[in-house]
Amino acid sequence: MELKARIMGHLLVVSLALNLGFVYRDYSIGKHRQAEDYLGNENECKNSCRVAKRDAHYVEKAVLEDRSSALDDEVIDLDLGDPTMYEKYWKQMGDKTTVVIPGWRFISYFSDVKNICFFLESELADAIVRLHKLVGNAVTQGRSIVVGTGSTQLIQALFYATSPANSSEPVSVVSAAPYYSAYPSFANYLKSGLYEWGGNAHKFKGNKPYIEIVTSPNNPDGSLREAVVKNKQAGILIHDLAYYWPQYTSISSPADHDIMLFTVSKCTGHAGTRLGWALIKDEEIAKKMTEFMVINTIGASKESQVRGAKILQAVADSHENNRGSTKSEESNSFFEHSFNLMAHRWKILSNAVNQGNIFSLPQFPSGECSFSRRTFATQPAFAWLKCEGEIDDCERFLRKHKIISKGGNYFGDSPKYTRISVLPRHHVFENLVHRLSTISSS
Amino acid sequence: MELKARIMGHLLVVSLALNLGFVYRDYSIGKHRQAEDYLGNENECKNSCRVAKRDAHYVEKAVLEDRSSALDDEVIDLDLGDPTMYEKYWKQMGDKTTVVIPGWRFISYFSDVKNICFFLESELADAIVRLHKLVGNAVTQGRSIVVGTGSTQLIQALFYATSPANSSEPVSVVSAAPYYSAYPSFANYLKSGLYEWGGNAHKFKGNKPYIEIVTSPNNPDGSLREAVVKNKQAGILIHDLAYYWPQYTSISSPADHDIMLFTVSKCTGHAGTRLGWALIKDEEIAKKMTEFMVINTIGASKESQVRGAKILQAVADSHENNRGSTKSEESNSFFEHSFNLMAHRWKILSNAVNQGNIFSLPQFPSGECSFSRRTFATQPAFAWLKCEGEIDDCERFLRKHKIISKGGNYFGDSPKYTRISVLPRHHVFENLVHRLSTISSS
Numbered sequence: 001m002e003l004k005a006r007i008m009g010h011l012l013v014v015s016l017a018l019n020l021g022f023v024y025r026d027y028s029i030g031k032h033r034q035a036e037d038y039l040g041n042e043n044e045c046k047n048s049c050r051v052a053k054r055d056a057h058y059v060e061k062a063v064l065e066d067r068s069s070a071l072d073d074e075v076i077d078l079d080l081g082d083p084t085m086y087e088k089y090w091k092q093m094g095d096k097t098t099v100v101i102p103g104w105r106f107i108s109y110f111s112d113v114k115n116i117c118f119f120l121e122s123e124l125a126d127a128i129v130r131l132h133k134l135v136g137n138a139v140t141q142g143r144s145i146v147v148g149t150g151s152t153q154l155i156q157a158l159f160y161a162t163s164p165a166n167s168s169e170p171v172s173v174v175s176a177a178p179y180y181s182a183y184p185s186f187a188n189y190l191k192s193g194l195y196e197w198g199g200n201a202h203k204f205k206g207n208k209p210y211i212e213i214v215t216s217p218n219n220p221d222g223s224l225r226e227a228v229v230k231n232k233q234a235g236i237l238i239h240d241l242a243y244y245w246p247q248y249t250s251i252s253s254p255a256d257h258d259i260m261l262f263t264v265s266k267c268t269g270h271a272g273t274r275l276g277w278a279l280i281k282d283e284e285i286a287k288k289m290t291e292f293m294v295i296n297t298i299g300a301s302k303e304s305q306v307r308g309a310k311i312l313q314a315v316a317d318s319h320e321n322n323r324g325s326t327k328s329e330e331s332n333s334f335f336e337h338s339f340n341l342m343a344h345r346w347k348i349l350s351n352a353v354n355q356g357n358i359f360s361l362p363q364f365p366s367g368e369c370s371f372s373r374r375t376f377a378t379q380p381a382f383a384w385l386k387c388e389g390e391i392d393d394c395e396r397f398l399r400k401h402k403i404i405s406k407g408g409n410y411f412g413d414s415p416k417y418t419r420i421s422v423l424p425r426h427h428v429f430e431n432l433v434h435r436l437s438t439i440s441s442s
Numbered sequence: 443m444e445l446k447a448r449i450m451g452h453l454l455v456v457s458l459a460l461n462l463g464f465v466y467r468d469y470s471i472g473k474h475r476q477a478e479d480y481l482g483n484e485n486e487c488k489n490s491c492r493v494a495k496r497d498a499h500y501v502e503k504a505v506l507e508d509r510s511s512a513l514d515d516e517v518i519d520l521d522l523g524d525p526t527m528y529e530k531y532w533k534q535m536g537d538k539t540t541v542v543i544p545g546w547r548f549i550s551y552f553s554d555v556k557n558i559c560f561f562l563e564s565e566l567a568d569a570i571v572r573l574h575k576l577v578g579n580a581v582t583q584g585r586s587i588v589v590g591t592g593s594t595q596l597i598q599a600l601f602y603a604t605s606p607a608n609s610s611e612p613v614s615v616v617s618a619a620p621y622y623s624a625y626p627s628f629a630n631y632l633k634s635g636l637y638e639w640g641g642n643a644h645k646f647k648g649n650k651p652y653i654e655i656v657t658s659p660n661n662p663d664g665s666l667r668e669a670v671v672k673n674k675q676a677g678i679l680i681h682d683l684a685y686y687w688p689q690y691t692s693i694s695s696p697a698d699h700d701i702m703l704f705t706v707s708k709c710t711g712h713a714g715t716r717l718g719w720a721l722i723k724d725e726e727i728a729k730k731m732t733e734f735m736v737i738n739t740i741g742a743s744k745e746s747q748v749r750g751a752k753i754l755q756a757v758a759d760s761h762e763n764n765r766g767s768t769k770s771e772e773s774n775s776f777f778e779h780s781f782n783l784m785a786h787r788w789k790i791l792s793n794a795v796n797q798g799n800i801f802s803l804p805q806f807p808s809g810e811c812s813f814s815r816r817t818f819a820t821q822p823a824f825a826w827l828k829c830e831g832e833i834d835d836c837e838r839f840l841r842k843h844k845i846i847s848k849g850g851n852y853f854g855d856s857p858k859y860t861r862i863s864v865l866p867r868h869h870v871f872e873n874l875v876h877r878l879s880t881i882s883s884s
Contacts, residue, residue: 014806070865080551082550082552083549083550084549084550087546087549090546090549093545093546095544095545097543097544098543098544099543099745100541100542100544101541101543101749102532102539102540102542103538103539103540103541103752103753104529104532104533105714106536106712106713106714107525107526107528107529107711107712107713107715108524108529108714109522109524109713109714110451110524110714111714119714124804133606141654148739149591149739150739150740152739152740153738153739156738160631160632182737186737186739189602189638189734189737190602190632190634190635191634191635192632192633192634192635193632194632260500266798269549270548270549271550272547272548272550272551273743273745273746274560274739274741274742274743275546275743286516295631296594296595296598296738297590297591297592297594297595297716298592298594298716299714299716300591300716301591301717301742301743301745301746302714302716303541303715303746303749304746307543311545348608348771
């Protein structure tokens with residue numbers, strides 16, 4: 001029960017992230033910005049939203065002090081990994097990825113009745129296989145594809161599909177700390193009798209069944225990972241490979257695990273499309289996931305699927321069509337463009353952070369990428385910032401400087417760490433770097 | 443535990459429906475059809491799929507006997523409510539509802555941060571409000587709109603949002619029999635500690651908290667319903683109004699309940715779009731539903747939302763633009779067209795059934811529709827067929843005649859009843875009527 005109680009705190013994390021604070025909106029190119037708060041109804045707060053209230057306090061304070069437009073006074077909200085960085089690239093691509101859907105399409109629940117996942121549009125399946133083959137980041141042969149409303153839904157489908165039938169107690173879902181802050185919520189919010197959050201995989205003991213989520217590169221800290229609990233007979237491994245794409249990390253070899261998860265949100269940036277896919281070796285698991293998908297939502301939006309297909313095909317096209325082109329044309333290829341952007345962002349971010357002794361960032365080993373033939377170190381979608389010295393709560397410290405991040409405690413780690421998204425729009429990122437630089441050098 | 447065991451049977455219902463049997467595909471207009479089976483891996487069947495195996499047996503037998511194209515030998519699968527009837531109308535509408543989505547849209551998770559449901563596209567919200575106002579079937583004023591991946595997801599969001607906090611035992615979810623066969627699955631498949639299926643609302647006793655689903659018109663039997671358990675203090679009412687549209691029933695007045703559910707699947711027929719919406723009076727419930735939606739899928743597909751918006755606006759346009767037009771133009775208005783289609787189908791279906799004493803159909807009272815000003819009796823999306831006399835299992839009886847339906851036991855009722863979809867494509871419906879007519883008059 002103590003575990004459960006502790007976990008209930010986690011339940012708020014995703015919700016909190018989205019209820020919290022400020023979201024910036026451009027009203028014209030880089031000129032006018034408006035911070036809008038979405039704090040919910042504070043008067044009717046219960047225990048569970050105390051954290052939100054505390055956060056709201058800082059945010060409100062930050063805003064009320066001065067709403068003038070000077071860079072230093074803007075609240076920079078990088079608590080969530082909203083991948084708006086990618087918007088500019090897709091605007092540049094013009095109508096190459098424009099999707100046209102006539103009114104009579106998608107009347108039926110069915111897409112392909114011969115497929116285990118009968119609501120999977122075959123054009124999406126084709127695009128997924130083509131892209132993995134091109135990038136070389138995952139084996140698709142001998143796998144069933146199950147599509148979902150983001151990998152968020154698919155990971156829950158996997159809990160359902162892999163938890164032992166007729167067990168008297170819920171199976172433990174574990175992941176090595178620091179782990180993605182939403183995993184505990186996924187496992188606990190419905191108080192399922194099938195599965196429950198079991199915490200840090202490093203601390204998991206006993207010979208009982210478990211599900212371990214291996215996230216690589218990891219959210220929040222960007223590390224490359226392998227399973228921690230080594231008990232093949234009792235364990236199910238879910239490999240969450242949302243960030244295993246060549247703009248974030250070097251592709252060492254095609255991932256060949258039994259259960260692998262991907263999502264367009266982090267691959268191409270289309271988070272609003274809510275589209276993820278699972279590559280599943282065991283047909284029985286794919287069937288059980290499909291069963292979950294049917295009971296949970298009767299499949300996944302076919303509009304998102306055909307749009308996802310078009311976008312993934314455009315990504316593959318951008319590489320295959322630019323082969324042997326000039327360097328400037330090549331730099332329009334999606335992963336080339338995104339790699340360069342991430343490399344630039346990490347360079348200026350590291351410079352800003354390294355100006356003083358207040359902050360530090362993780363160090364990543366270099367590897368040769370089989371896709372780009374470059375040798376480079378991981379440049380993750382999040383910065384896992386550590387506050388050095390006497391600063392015990394890095395999230396709180398940054399908040400005083402009007403930077404909203406997500407503290408280490410949400411990830412099962414020390415509050416000396418905090419997670420900052422590296423994927424916002426250009427001006428927000430520039431502002432972040434400026435702010436961190438000012439703090440570092442002060 | 444006995445209840446739980448009984449319910450586990452229900453868990454299969456949706457899955458079963460979709461794994462089962464045959465789906466017809468047109469290869470040219472009404473000429474060639476192919477029955478494709480999607481039976482899953484029978485060899486590895488566990489207890490839970492015994493029903494599927496039994497069904498599969500009948501279906502296979504039916505097919506293997508004769509694959510020739512004579513009408514009498516075709517397997518007619520109307521087990522599911524796949525609303526393919528509507529496809530023809532939308533084809534006739536040409537490009538009026540064609541949606542064009544450029545590649546840069548929907549990068550962000552957010553749609554409207556000022557809205558409780560921050561992932562709701564404002565153009566969908568506008569379309570929903572406009573259509574309800576035009577049809578007069580629901581009050582939208584003073585309600586929050588929460589959008590979901592079909593009303594299937596929203597009903598689960600409601601279980602989460604309305605189950606009592608910190609209760610020591612799960613709240614009972616009940617509905618009057620015959621109830622929609624998927625409700626027990628929704629409530630039980632994750633063995634939630636928050637809520638569980640409590641069965642037929644008529645048999646619910648005690649002064650403990652409960653959630654009652656009131657489906658009106660009802661699936662499967664088309665009846666107009668009110669709450670059965672009258673205990674305002676302990677109960678939460680969910681009004682599932684998926685079929686409260688003027689092609690199915692007369693609109694008596696705008697529904698004014700605290701919690702109302704709608705879906706495009708049954709309103710316009712776009713089942714593959716997976717789009718539903720809830721109208722919620724209590725802001726705290728809307729917030730908690732949004733929290734569920736975030737943890738379950740981080741919102742709902744924005745592609746589906748903008749497409750849904752376009753389609754709902756086209757439905758409203760088709761009525762407002764045709765006001766005062768000629769009768770033939772008016773008959774192109776969506777609800778007018780769909781009403782006429784349903785009226786025709788029910789007329790020929792009733793004639794076929796009433797030729798003998800083998801079958802009977804429910805009788806519905808007539809009412810004046812405030813939208814169309816017509817007086818008519820409900821003409822539901824499903825026929826709730828009863829086998830009279832000595833036939834104890836109506837689903838089984840029909841299966842011998844190669845009609846796949848869903849037996850009364852799935853709906854908490856007698857196997858003397860079975861549910862047949864009235865919404866398939868034209869040729870399938872014609873074939874059904876022909877087949878029933880032959881059986882009735884034999």
